[in-house]
Amino acid sequence: MSGQNTEKQILAMVILLVLAVASLGAYTWFDNGRRTEARSEILTKDAERAAFTFARNCRECHGNDGRGTESNSALVGPALNTPNNTYAFLTDNQGQLEALQNEYRYTITCGRNGTPMPPWSIDQGGSLDGFKIDNLVTLITTNAGNAWEKAVEHAIHEDEVSIENLHIALKTAEATLEASGWFADIEAAQGAVSRSEAADAQLVQLREAVAAAEESGEGLQEAQDALTVYERDYTRLVLAAITIRTSDDSAAISTARETFAVASGVEQEVAMNRAWLKIASDYRTAEQNVRTAEERFAAGLPVPTPATQVTSNTCGQVSAELGDWLSAHRGSS
Ligand code: HEC
Structure with a gap:
């Protein structure tokens, strides 16, 4: 009897023990899952924040979706949204992932000297802090939560808003042109400006003086200053x-007429023609801006176009030419 009891007790204890181990295992598994989930939530948040930063700063070169020259040869930046960049993350290769992240953090911080890739960190003259740069690195190397879609x-x-604003600017330019009674004929305006300027003896003389000084290399500064002063009055x-x-503001018009009254007849004519040229070109430019933006938008290109500057001298890097010169110089001394 008592022997049977002991056997039952042992069995019960074994069952309890098994249950305890199993529940601990289950808890650990569950907790790991929770941790992974929390981590991926953080990554997704970081990447989504970066998607916004990317749309603001990077897409004009790397494309709206980050596929750069791979998606359109009109772009200047290489693809960042590419399977190569997320491979280490997806295969859980920590070492490779960290190496890539360090490289990209450096590239974004400092830019690439000798290429159009600009430096972004504030202490290199850029506009992004370390947090934003880290988030960009996360976006590029993980695409967590498919954040590239958010970037698009x-x-x-942003482009829809820009195009709307360009249409407003065009409407304004059109209204100004209409109120002026002139036409949007730039060549005609240009011709009128040239003819009236040729009749302005003082302007012709000042320009000839600058040309002569350029030729002889003497008195150039003085000649240029005299021309600048005269042109300032024209402005x-x-x-x-x-x-x-x-204008439809009568007070403003009478002040403008007073300004005009002291100028000579020929100066008034030049000013009127230059005003026509300005109004006509503003209108043409506004029209062209709308057309270009809409064409780019339709082609899937970012509406903003990149600056064409080449990066140099960031993060203590020197240009290739200067580097060559320095090493040659060091070698010889
Ligand atoms: C004015 C154009 C331009 C802008 C704006 C620009 N980039 Fe670049 N970026 C480039 C070019 C060009 C390269 C390639 C440089 C080279 O030839 O090595 C590049 C390279 C890179 C690389 C290295 C890619 C690789 O495969 O080695 C990263 C990462 C990068 N850019 C991120 C960014 C981020 C993030 C932004 C916005 C904060 C940005 N870029 C804005 C032009 C630009």
């Missing part, structure tokens, strides 16, 4: 001419 959404939204006259032709 931001891009489309005021042109603004007055625009007010006279386009």
